[in-house]
Amino acid sequence: xxxxxxxxxxxxxxxxxxxxxxxxxxxxxxxxxxxxxxxxxxxxxxxxxxxxxxxxxxxxxxxxxxxxxxxxxxxxxxxxxxxxxxxxxxxxxxxxxxxxxxxxxxxxxxxxxxxxxxxxxxxxxxxxxxxxxxxxxxxxxxxxxxxxxxxxxxxxxxxxxxxxxxxxxxxxxxxxxxxxxxxxxxxxxxxxxxxxxxxxxxxxxxxxxxxxxxxxxxxxxxxxxxxxxxxxxxxxxxxxxxxxxxxxxxxxxxxxxxxxxxxxxxxxxxxxxxxxxxxxxxxxxxxxxxxxxxxxxxxxxxxxxxxxxxxxxxxxxxxxxxxxxxxxxxxxxxxxxxxxxxxxxxxxxxxxxxxxxxxxxxxxxxxxxxxxxxxxxxxxxxxxxxxxxxxxxxxxxxxxxxxxxxxxxxxxxxxxxxxxxxxxxxxxxxxxxxxxxxxxxxxxxxxxxxxxxxxxxxxxxxxxxxxxxxxxxxxxxxxxxxxxxxxxxxxxxxxxxxxxxxxxxxxxxxxxxxxxxxxxxxxxxxxxxxxxxxxxxxxxxxxxxxxxxxxxxxxxxxxxxxxxxxxxxxxxxxxxxxxxxxxxxxxxxxxxxxxxxxxxxxxxxxxxxxxxxxxxxxxxxxxxxxxxxxxxxxxxxxxxxxxxxxxxxxxxxxxxxxxxxxxxxxxxxxx
Numbered sequence: 001x002x003x004x005x006x007x008x009x010x011x012x013x014x015x016x017x018x019x020x021x022x023x024x025x026x027x028x029x030x031x032x033x034x035x036x037x038x039x040x041x042x043x044x045x046x047x048x049x050x051x052x053x054x055x056x057x058x059x060x061x062x063x064x065x066x067x068x069x070x071x072x073x074x075x076x077x078x079x080x081x082x083x084x085x086x087x088x089x090x091x092x093x094x095x096x097x098x099x100x101x102x103x104x105x106x107x108x109x110x111x112x113x114x115x116x117x118x119x120x121x122x123x124x125x126x127x128x129x130x131x132x133x134x135x136x137x138x139x140x141x142x143x144x145x146x147x148x149x150x151x152x153x154x155x156x157x158x159x160x161x162x163x164x165x166x167x168x169x170x171x172x173x174x175x176x177x178x179x180x181x182x183x184x185x186x187x188x189x190x191x192x193x194x195x196x197x198x199x200x201x202x203x204x205x206x207x208x209x210x211x212x213x214x215x216x217x218x219x220x221x222x223x224x225x226x227x228x229x230x231x232x233x234x235x236x237x238x239x240x241x242x243x244x245x246x247x248x249x250x251x252x253x254x255x256x257x258x259x260x261x262x263x264x265x266x267x268x269x270x271x272x273x274x275x276x277x278x279x280x281x282x283x284x285x286x287x288x289x290x291x292x293x294x295x296x297x298x299x300x301x302x303x304x305x306x307x308x309x310x311x312x313x314x315x316x317x318x319x320x321x322x323x324x325x326x327x328x329x330x331x332x333x334x335x336x337x338x339x340x341x342x343x344x345x346x347x348x349x350x351x352x353x354x355x356x357x358x359x360x361x362x363x364x365x366x367x368x369x370x371x372x373x374x375x376x377x378x379x380x381x382x383x384x385x386x387x388x389x390x391x392x393x394x395x396x397x398x399x400x401x402x403x404x405x406x407x408x409x410x411x412x413x414x415x416x417x418x419x420x421x422x423x424x425x426x427x428x429x430x431x432x433x434x435x436x437x438x439x440x441x442x443x444x445x446x447x448x449x450x451x452x453x454x455x456x457x458x459x460x461x462x463x464x465x466x467x468x469x470x471x472x473x474x475x476x477x478x479x480x481x482x483x484x485x486x487x488x489x490x491x492x493x494x495x496x497x498x499x500x501x502x503x504x505x506x507x508x509x510x511x512x513x514x515x516x517x518x519x520x521x522x523x524x525x526x527x528x529x530x531x532x533x534x535x536x537x538x539x540x541x542x543x544x545x546x547x548x549x550x551x552x553x554x555x556x557x558x559x560x561x562x563x564x565x566x567x568x569x570x571x572x573x574x575x576x577x578x579x580x581x582x583x584x585x586x587x588x589x590x591x592x593x594x595x596x597x598x599x600x601x602x603x604x605x606x607x608x609x610x611x612x613x614x615x616x617x618x619x620x621x622x623x624x625x626x627x628x629x630x631x632x633x634x635x636x637x638x639x640x641x642x643x644x645x646x647x648x649x650x651x652x653x654x655x656x657x658x659x660x661x662x663x664x665x666x667x668x669x670x671x
Contacts, residue, residue: 033085042079045635047668049074049098049121055191058657064108072100072121076668087133095124121146140166141182148664149188151460154449154611154622156643156662161186165201176207188452191645191660193431195453198225198233213247222424228431228453238424240264254285268419268426273303273469275392289320303469306340306389316353328355328373343385345475349482351377365494372487379482381514383475387414392467397433397446400462401573401589401611402553404540410472411440411515411546417471420444422457422464436616439547439581440515444468448587448613449622449647480510498527498536519544525553532560552576566596571609586614604629618651635670 052069080092098121105114125143132139142164149159165182180203187196204219220240225233244260257280264275280296294315301308316330333350355373362368388410395406408418418435420427427433432454436443450458458464483506490500504521520543527536534557541550558570570592577585591609598604608625628641641664648657 034082035084036081037083038079038081040079042077043670045076045078045096045668045670047074047076047096047098047666048072049100049667050665051662052664053660053662056657056659058655060654060656062109064106067103067105067107069103070100070119072098072119074098074121074668076123078670088131090129090132091127093124093126095122095126097122135172136170138166138168150626151450151455151458154609154624154647155190155192155455155645156624156626157452157455158189159186174209176205176209178205179203186456188456190452190455191647191658193229193452195229195451195456196225196227197425197453197456198227199223210247212249212253213245215245216243218242224425226425226453228428234269234426234428236266236268236421236424236426238264238266250284252285255282257282266421266424268421271303271419273301273391275302276300291318292316293318301391303389303391306338306391306469308339308389308391309335309337311335324358324360326357328357329353338388338390340385340387340389340471342387342389342471343383343475345381345383345388348380349377351375351482367492369490370488373485375484377482377484378479379508379510379516380479381476381516383477385475387471387473388475389469389471391469393469395444395466395468396463397444397466398463399446399448399450399458401575401587402538402555403462404551405438405443405549405577406445407438407441407443407547408468408470408472410470410474411442411517412473413437413442414471414473418442418444419469420466422466425453425457427466428453438549438579439544441544441546442470448611448620474515476510476514476516478510478514478516480508480514480516482506482508482510482516496528496530500525517544517546532558534559547579548581549577549579551578565598566594568592568594582616584614585616586612588612601633602629602631618649620650621648622646637668638666640665 055066076096078094083089102119128140130138163184167180170177206217242262246258277299282294297312299310312334314332337346353375358370485505488502502523506519510516525538538553554574556572560568573589589611593607595605610623626643643662
């Protein structure tokens with residue numbers, strides 16, 4: 001053996017270890033290195049969880065009942081610590097383990113089955129932080145949970161989830177590199193359905209900062225398995241990459257430019273879609289009151305065998321004559337081409353637009369806002385074949401009772417051709433959303449109350465961004481002139497009253513046989529707010545050659561602070577739609593919540609509500625009532641409550657009623 005080389009490597013290794021320790025030393029927290037250190041003795045705890053429910057289903061008078069009872073003692077442990085040094089590797093953990101008894105009973109006419117078996121409960125959360133004080137650091141996590149989630153949608157969902165993954169960071173003054181990756185499996189079970197979504201994901205974000213701009217690189221990969229009502233999995237996959245750059249330059253730093261390029265690929269079962277887009281935005285601040293801007297957009301969508309090409313450009317100026325008055329003028333043009341095996345179409349459109357916006361404070365008693373724009377365009381619309389394919393048309397859907405209806409842009413949508421996606425996941429017609437023909441247009445709406453799958457996408461919000469692909473039989477061959485006008489006015493008085501009106505107007509000189517929309521949409525309303533009260537009413541008259549309706553929308557919100565320990569809230573919404581060709585659509589919704597903090601250690605709540613929806617000959621009633629309390633004393637905590645949920649659907653002589661009673665009691669004692 002060459003001992004000289006051996007001792008040289010020993011010496012070099014020792015020097016490297018010393019150098020690493022010196023690098024870690026400046027970040028030390030005045031703590032001596034310890035190979036394994038706990039921040040105190042881990043905190044043990046014991047508990048008991050009791051959860052029971054009774055679900056009753058009545059279909060045309062036939063009743064079936066499903067009962068469950070879970071009794072699970074638990075033990076848990078919570079703590080934190082580090083390995084070698086907190087700045088090298090810090091960790092924390094918190095978990096519960098339970099092994100209990102589960103009873104399930106199913107009863108129907110002439111049938112009864114009871115099952116008794118043991119039940120295991122696992123809850124844990126582990127987090128590791130590596131080199132947390134360094135520019136390059138990492139975080140890793142793993143968690144499992146079983147809980148109940150109330151989204152405020154007349155249903156409480158049972159949620160079982162497993163998550164693990166991590167985040168890698170490298171941050172300097174100019175460069176930030178962030179990536180996160182992981183896997184999550186979440187199963188949501190509600191009153192009428194269930195959904196399990198398994199997601200594997202990887203995301204990357206890189207930002208390079210310069211004195212006058214920055215460059216951003218993004219990457220994303222997601223794979224979903226969506227299992228509805230314990231059926232077959234619907235697999236979808238999305239991957240995307242984007243590059244953008246922004247720069248400010250000029251002698252006065254008056255020019256701002258931003259450029260972006262994006263690519264995405266998605267697979268939904270046997271279907272594949274690809275999208276390439278590019279945007280360019282340039283703005284020039286010529287003076288304090290004068291600005292010009294240029295916007296260019298290009299996009300290519302492909303949902304095999306359909307392709308869609310979209311080009312758009314706008315150049316405009318914006319001038320602020322007075323502090324309260326802003327004027328805009330632009331020239332614009334668009335080109336859209338859709339092609340598929342069944343047909344193709346192209347639309348060329350160019351024109352000018354003028355706009356004015358006026359905002360003025362009227363002394364101390366009011367504020368006035370007025371906005372108006374008018375656009376004139378020349379349109380060349382050509383088509384051939386039997387139908388055209390529309391790929392990834394974007395819409396914003398809502399579960400709010402006062403949200404206006406959403407229609408697909410093209411008339412003559414072919415039945416069964418609609419495909420809706422959101423966040424890379426495929427939505428299911430009849431479970432997540434409904435499609436209905438209203439005049440020549442097709443309305444798309446989210447079903448109420450939301451399904452377990454849809455509620456997972458919505459979270460605690462009301463709105464959901466979706467992409468819709470479909471086929472339309474509307475094919476035109478015509479050149480025509482089109483006028484578009486929008487106007488709105490709002491007057492606020494004494495910071496309490498608001499009066500407003502909106503106009504959306506479309507007209508054209510297209511031949512009568514060409515399917516081009518004309519529209520006069522008038523909206524007027526008022527709202528009032530004072531202390532604990534917010535209320536308002538709105539009327540809309542929608543008159544189009546495609547569809548006509550008039551609508552009333554009302555809302556009332558009462559939020560009382562009864563005293564420093566209790567609050568009371570009540571919310572009511574009512575909407576009434578009248579379609580001359582297809583009848584009425586009505587929705588009533590009421591929710592309320594009362595909470596009381598009896599002492600610092602004891603609080604309770606009562607909440608509930610109902611909704612009534614009348615739509616296309618079907619009446620659906622949803623209701624819920626919930627009450628509960630929480631008490632803590634030292635290291636002892638107790639939480640318990642009762643919930644009642646019901647849903648009744650009636651279509652002609654057919655009726656289906658679902659009811660669920662649930663009670664729960666959780667006790668926990670830390671030592």
